[in-house]
Amino acid sequence: MKIVIFDVAVKQDKDGRYCLNDLHKAAVANGINARTKEPGKFMANAQTGELVQELTDTQNLGIEPVAAVKGGKGQGTYVCKELVYAYAMWISARFHLHVIRTFDAIAAKEQIRVSYRDTAKLEYKPMTDAIKHEREAQGKQIAAHHFSNEADLINRLALGMTAAKFRVHHEIDKKEALRDYLTPEQIHCITDLQRANTVFISMGWDFEQRKEVLKGMFDRNHRQPLIDEQHHLAA
Numbered sequence: 001m002k003i004v005i006f007d008v009a010v011k012q013d014k015d016g017r018y019c020l021n022d023l024h025k026a027a028v029a030n031g032i033n034a035r036t037k038e039p040g041k042f043m044a045n046a047q048t049g050e051l052v053q054e055l056t057d058t059q060n061l062g063i064e065p066v067a068a069v070k071g072g073k074g075q076g077t078y079v080c081k082e083l084v085y086a087y088a089m090w091i092s093a094r095f096h097l098h099v100i101r102t103f104d105a106i107a108a109k110e111q112i113r114v115s116y117r118d119t120a121k122l123e124y125k126p127m128t129d130a131i132k133h134e135r136e137a138q139g140k141q142i143a144a145h146h147f148s149n150e151a152d153l154i155n156r157l158a159l160g161m162t163a164a165k166f167r168v169h170h171e172i173d174k175k176e177a178l179r180d181y182l183t184p185e186q187i188h189c190i191t192d193l194q195r196a197n198t199v200f201i202s203m204g205w206d207f208e209q210r211k212e213v214l215k216g217m218f219d220r221n222h223r224q225p226l227i228d229e230q231h232h233l234a235a
Helices: 020-029 039-044 045-056 081-091 094-137 144-158 165-168 184-202 207-221 223-234
Strands: 003-005 008-010 066-069 078-079
Touching: 003 020, 003 081, 003 094, 008 020, 020 039, 020 078, 020 081, 039 045, 039 078, 039 081, 045 081, 078 081, 081 094, 094 144, 094 184, 144 165, 144 184, 144 207, 184 207, 184 223
Parallel strands: none
Antiparallel strands: 003 008, 066 078
16 A cells, blocks of 8 residues: 655555655655654664564564665665554654554555455446346347456446456456455446446346446546546555
8 A cells, every 4th residue: 555654655665564764754854853863773772673573573474574675766674564653753743643644544545445345346246147137038148258248348437448458557467356456436436337237237228328328427426536536646
């Protein structure tokens, strides 16, 4: 998850640890008296050493709580979230509170995203069932493309492309769940359109009729929220 503290993006390493150098940069840039509180001094502090040892002994995370990256754009000291909080508190009470609130807000958004993702997954089956029942009622054969066509219809609206193209564009492996890479608004959009499409299929509407109505729903209810979300994420 992307962390931004006072307009400074905090880098993460491959194991999810956070760059203390970016935290220090954020504090200084916002006028907090932190110029003499560099990450190196924090890590040399005896109390920090005790906390690192306690984390090492008790968390059993499979990774070290601290890692140093030397050279390149990503160089710096990377630490787990507990040490981020400890460093922020070491700098100032104001900075500490801002960091905690930022992490809490992002965690809340992630819970919403996961909730939307799970709902979208559950809502997909009623749509496929509706396709199956409608074709059976008409005495027509059922093939895999009948389901993929409906998914592509919705993905083209919500994502601007099919799921296959989205995977390629974002370098997502075929074995990974696509919904894990979607934003809350993208998932919300997909869920809403899936629900509506399920009803339209059950009503016997043909593909082109459903496509036109779903496009109207997307334009009215989701286009601007998706644009706003992307602007926010890019900020």
